[in-house]
Amino acid sequence: MQDIRPAPFFIADNTALDFVNSIATPRATAYEWLSSGQDVLEWLFQAGLLTDDEKTKLMRAQHRKSLDLASENIRAFREEFRDLVNTIAETNDVPAGHQMINELNRLMGQGTQSLSLAPDRSGGQGFGLSITYAIEKPEDLLPRIAAVCAAFIAEADLRYVRRCEGASCTLFFLDVSKNHKRRWCSMDVCGNRAKAAAFRKRG
Numbered sequence: 364m365q366d367i368r369p370a371p372f373f374i375a376d377n378t379a380l381d382f383v384n385s386i387a388t389p390r391a392t393a394y395e396w397l398s399s400g401q402d403v404l405e406w407l408f409q410a411g412l413l414t415d416d417e418k419t420k421l422m423r424a425q426h427r428k429s430l431d432l433a434s435e436n437i438r439a440f441r442e443e444f445r446d447l448v449n450t451i452a453e454t455n456d457v458p459a460g461h462q463m464i465n466e467l468n469r470l471m472g473q474g475t476q477s478l479s480l481a482p483d484r485s486g487g488q489g490f491g492l493s494i495t496y497a498i499e500k501p502e503d504l505l506p507r508i509a510a511v512c513a514a515f516i517a518e519a520d521l522r523y524v525r526r527c528e529g530a531s532c533t534l535f536f537l538d539v540s541k542n543h544k545r546r547w548c549s550m551d552v553c554g555n556r557a558k559a560a561a562f563r564k565r566g
Contacts, residue, residue, distance in 0.1 A: 368394045368395075368396065369394065371384075371385060371396045371406055371409060371410075372384050372387060372389065372534060372548065372549075373409070373410065374534065374536060374548050374549050375534070375535060375536040375537060376536055376537045376538075376539045377515055377519055377536075377537040378410055378411070378412065378511050378515075379444075379511050379512040379514070379515035379519075380448065380515070380524070380535045380536060380537055381410055382410070382441060382444070382508060382511065382512065383441060383444060383445050383448050383535055384533075384534050384535060385397050385406055385441065386438075386441070387532075387533050387534050388531055388532065388533045389527075389529070389532050389533075389534060389548065389553065390531070390532075391531045397434060397437060397438055397441070398434075399431065399434060400427070400430030400431045400433065400434045400501065401422070401430075402434070403430070403433070403434040403437055403504065404418050404421055404422060404430070405418075407504065407508075412507060412508065412511065413498070413504075417498040420498070420499075421498070421500075421501055421504075426500065426501055429500065429501045429502065430501040432501070433501035433502055433504055433505065434501075436505055437504060437505055437508060440466075440470070440505060440508070440509070443463060443466065444463060444512055446463075447461060447463045448524065448535055449526075451521050451524045452524045452525060452526050452535065455521050455522045455524070456521060457516055457521070464516075466509075467509050467512060467513045467516075468513075470505055470506050470509035471506055471509050471510050471513060472506075473502075473505075473506050474496040474497070474503060474506025474507065474509075474510070475496065475497040475499075475503070476494050476495070476496055476497075477494070477495050477497065478492060478493070478494055478495075479492070479493055479495060480492055480493075481493055494510065496510060519537055520537075523537055523538040523539065523543055524536075524537055524538075525537075525538050525545065525546075527546075527547055527548035527553055528546045528547060528553070529547060529548065529553030532548055532553050534548035536548060
């Protein structure tokens with residue numbers, strides 16, 4: 364069967380928000396990019412959260428059943444995390460004692476972690492220390508995703524978490540524009556449509 368979905372939207376300028384956007388209604392049509400275990404692997408690979416070798420390993424037949432179960436858990440976690448992102452977009456903060464904090468800590472504690480030094484990604488001359496979650500089985504995917512979501516809470520400027528102003532659009536983004544006046548998920552998806560509607564209204 365031909366896949367009628369568009370390519371996943373990576374428009375958020377933040378991987379955790381792109382994860383939330385892996386189900387979206389950009390033009391009054393709902394799309395789900397994590398509908399199966401195979402979908403999950405492909406999306407994570409495109410998002411830069413899974414290497415080609417890790418993806419190939421998890422596609423093996425012995426992982427098929429556990430991969431489908433893992434994808435169900437990942438979708439459920441995404442919707443719980445979406446609730447927090449909605450709150451952040453409205454209040455620009457994480458409520459004290461929010462249950463998602465404990466859930467993120469629990470999930471990250473389930474993963475096998477290793478520390479590594481790597482050249483500074485910002486182009487500086489120093490090194491950065493990063494935590495890597497090993498991927499040996501499908502159950503290892505959720506701790507890696509949780510770590511990305513935790514990094515978003517800890518490091519992103521939550522004042523600039525936005526929901527697209529498109530009438531029916533559900534996409535979130537982190538407004539990293541110079542003047543922090545970004546309004547749309549993208550001009551192609553919602554911005555041009557809004558401009559055209561405003562032009563017709565003026566006419």
